[in-house]
Amino acid sequence: MIQSLQHLPNTERRGMLRQLPPPVLTRLLDLCSGTRDIPARRVMSRAGDRLHESLMLLEGIVLRHVSVSDGRRQMVAMQVPFDFVDLHSLPLGYLDHDVESLTPVKIAVFPHDALRKGVRTDPEVAMLLWRLTLIDAAIHRQWSFRLGGLRALPGMANFLCEIDYRLRLAGCGGDESFALPLTQNDLGDVCGLSAIHVNRVLRELREARLCSLRDGIASLHDRGRLRDIGEFEHGYLYDSMPGED
Amino acid sequence: MIQSLQHLPNTERRGMLRQLPPPVLTRLLDLCSGTRDIPARRVMSRAGDRLHESLMLLEGIVLRHVSVSDGRRQMVAMQVPFDFVDLHSLPLGYLDHDVESLTPVKIAVFPHDALRKGVRTDPEVAMLLWRLTLIDAAIHRQWSFRLGGLRALPGMANFLCEIDYRLRLAGCGGDESFALPLTQNDLGDVCGLSAIHVNRVLRELREARLCSLRDGIASLHDRGRLRDIGEFEHGYLYDSMPGED
């Protein structure tokens, strides 16, 4: 599985991996010890756990969230295929949030020992891993922007644009629609809204023929307007998609 | 200035630098090309600018924000002394947000060429720099938590606790009060509130004898209760302060 990734031609490589020159990619993938499958809605690690491996997502979606006192959770990140999920646990040792699979998930396992050795002996791999975590941080900033700077509807539009863009980078998006099995409750945790208000916002988006979200399938009918409304600019993802400006 | 930092005894070292073993600190500071002074309220760099050096804050406070369509700005980070301000521009090349001095500021300049050489030849320095940016990312997550998960008053309490904690780590906090020359407008941009509502929240905090903010001086009268209300836990800063659990 992992080995097959190295041999994809450049244009076929996916997600964050698209950024890597092939030799570096090979050296990175050599540090992987194997793959693992995890069912949906499984807590993969908890805030404060000492971790000794980092995981790269190969299939499925992973959520990262912190819990709020009233029982709600605030989502702080969402990982799509070819994202590292918890690479930051390597320098940090433990995480400040929980990690949970949304769907059934396939992951590639990178033991910290191997990664540490890779970082020590291969500056290019080190720089690459660093860069990946920095894009993660840029996404965090965009989430702050969305939560603090946008109203409910633009915020939802912004989120859908981001996920659409990232899933298509990862090769998981269709032309119009993609799988997004988040409940309205989950979306509330993402956007800082009550589930009921999420429902109202989705209805508005649907009635404006902008996008719809049904049975775990998101369909974006008018990406242009959705991006305008959500003030979405993909620059913060530090990766331009072929065929878009 | 920079050189003098290396010779501080361990217990005297400040802010993020406290985490470094002295030899690594020395090697890092060797990469600094000099210092620079910048007046208050000066835009230091804009989103999208190509940067060729990174800055470590030595004195003063720096803000990082993105602009919203309606003219507001959303603050995405705030740097205190001994934080790197834009270290992430080294692997990323450009930033996705603006950087602005809040107060007059003294910075140490690290040319990217020097940093790149340091990273390539010194894995310990590389790991350290990586770690610093990861703590930045953890702070971003806390800001998402605050903006999406907390109401106005707890959010403000949370922010004040964070800044208090970080300023004291940096050796810039008194027992009860510290300098925080943010206007209520700025605080609104931090917490995703209108300036007017910031005013009301501050009044509530003052009348509850929790804290007050006047003439650019913040005074925390009851840190314990403030932390409870703001659901503040310092674990995400990955640095325990001597004398606090």
Add this chain to the structure above:
DNA sequence: CGTGAGCTTGAGACAGGTCAAGGGTGGTGG
């Protein structure tokens, strides 16, 4: 001594939360 930036307060509007009720669907156990 005027002017502007920031702070303060009140009144009214509106976005979003809360409560309550009902419907659909899939899973489980009798």
Add this chain to the structure above:
DNA sequence: CCACCACCCTTGACCTGTCTCAAGCTCACG
């Protein structure tokens, strides 16, 4: 097989936190 339950979606009515608008205050600075 059906009954029941859990979970999710949907909608309506009402409540409240926050925004907006408007006015007046203070203080630093020209």
